[in-house]
Amino acid sequence: RGVAFVSTGGLPAGLVPCRPGSISALGRRAPVGAPLSAPRKDCRQGVVGAKAILDKLAQGMQGITAGLTDAINGPEKNDILQLREALGDQEFDAVKDLVSQLMAQQRKEMREVKAQSAAEQKKLQRELNGYSNKVRDLEFQLIMAANEVTDLEEQIADYKYELGGDEETAVQLRGRPANPEVHPVFGTLISDFGYKKVYAADPATIYSKVPIYKKQRTFRTERASAMAEAKAKMGVSGWPGTITVVELDDQAVVQGADDPTFVLVDGQHRLGAYTILSRRLKSRNPGQPLPAGMGEMLVEVYPQATDEMAAEVFTEINKAEPCKLVDLPGQSGAPPEVRAVIDEAAEELRRMHANMFKPSEKCRTPHMNIDNLRDELWQSGVVTRMGFTRGDELLQWMVDKNAKLGEIPDEEWTPKRRTRAATLQNALVKARANGFFLGLEWDWINDDEAVAGEAGPGTA
Known part of the structure; x- marks a missing residue:
């Protein structure tokens, strides 16, 4: 020196x-x-x-x-x-x-070293995000493959019956007892209330035979996976609540089936969790039966319903366990064309920053929940306000907002509402490490020009 x-x-x-x-x-x-x-x-x-x-x-x-x-x-x-x-x-x-x-x-040399280190970290994070997306895709493919297997098993049983077997043999091949009160899809009838029937059903059959109601929330593999992980750690037998199915007169409201009679309006993620967990257990112990209570779910079936009634049932269920406004059917929720733009942009943003999105709607800052994001985008009116007609337009708008938030120095961010300064600093460190700032606050979603520098709870 x-x-x-x-x-x-x-x-x-x-x-x-x-x-x-x-x-x-x-x-x-x-x-x-x-x-x-x-x-x-x-x-x-x-x-x-x-x-x-x-x-x-x-x-x-x-x-x-x-x-x-x-x-x-x-x-x-x-x-x-x-x-x-x-x-x-x-x-x-x-x-x-x-x-x-x-x-x-x-x-200057120190800045160059830091910049190189940050670039390497971002590269590794992108690779990790890519692997996370591949895992989710594989899980989804596993669920779809499981459904096909169950469907084929059902077809084999039907073919054997058509080739000369009796009905008792056919239903036994399907894994159901020969009982006049056993529905071919919903299983054993427990009670008939007149306005609805309650069954003890095989989840695999429900998942493969009953399509999801077209106005229902999108099936999210990560949410079903999280439920499966939680269920595997719990000692409680059986599955909580009931699966809700509506028997339709108007078959045109169903997506993904040629001539559906029933649609699933609530419980698709529990069925997905069952499929993931059951296949995992069977792969580890092929000869062992599933734990007691895992192979049955309570299903309530509303008979002879119209599309309007299905929408009312769906709305009533999700008002009891709050549903996002964007997902409510009819005039209460987002129009189909607006929701399509929001869903496409939100899903692509989740793929870009997979590790910053969490299944829980109460995830911590700076993480984000995709359903919360979809609902905030709808309630803000940004799609109509900015005139977006495609998902990639909304996505680019969010990417630009994220970049502007990233330009705000740490010292200019201030705690908002009940957020502690230490919590904000930890969130900023994580946000900068992952290049994702939209989860720090929601002000950006209503600001078409400048971006605020405040952060607080409730972002997730």
Whole structure:
């Protein structure tokens, strides 16, 4: 960290000429106008004295990177002042400039290292996101494959019956007892209330035979996976609640089936969780039956319903266990074309930042829940306000908002409502590490121009 001085001209190494007005070792000033080429003995001694001071400073100034000003105010203040007097203002400023250049170079190198490290981290995070998406896709394919297997088993049983087997053999092949009160899809009838019937059903059969109501929320693999993980850790037998099915007169309201009679209006994620968990258990222990209660779910069936009644049942269920406004059917929810734009953009954003989206609607900042995002986008009216007609337009708008939020310095973010400063700082660290800032607050969704710098709870 020392500074080397090299003499120039024809003088011996280590010998510098006295400049006019400089201080010699004898305390006398060289007369102004004295020739620089005439070395003097007192100049030699002055140089020796200055060199001694420089050697001393090289040993003691370990904090020179903190700046020359800090050093002057530190314990070596007297030596620095003597150096200034010995060298003169011009050469002292040259030393100061050199130190400043070295410090600037060091800071530049540190910034480059940090930038390279951040780029590597983002690259690894993108790769991790890609693997997470592949895992979700594989889980979804597993569920679909399980449905096909169950469907084929049912068809085999029907073919055997058609080829000469009796009905008792056919229903046994399907895994159901021969009982007149056993429905081919819903299983054993438990009670008939007139306005609805309750069955003890095989979840696999329900999942493969009953399509999801077209106005129902989208099936989310990650939510079903989270429910399966939670169920695997619990000691409670059976499945909570009931699966709700509506028997339709108007078959045109169903998507994904040629001639459906029934539609599932509630419980699709529980059925998905069962499918994931049962296939996992069977793969580990092929010869072992499923735990008690896992292979049955209560199903309530509303008979002979119209599309309007199905919508009313769906709305009533989700008002009891709050449903997002965007998903309510009819005039209460988003029009199909608006919801299509929102769903496409939200799903693609989730794929881009898979590790920042959580199944829970109460996830912590800066994480985000996709259904909360969809509902906020709908309630904000951004699709209509900005005139978006495609999902990629809304997606790009959110990407731009995310970039603007990322430009806000940490010190300009302030806690909002009940958010603690420490919580906000931790959230900022995570947001910057993952390049995702939309989960810090919701103000951006209603601001078409500037982006606010406040954060608080309730973002998830």
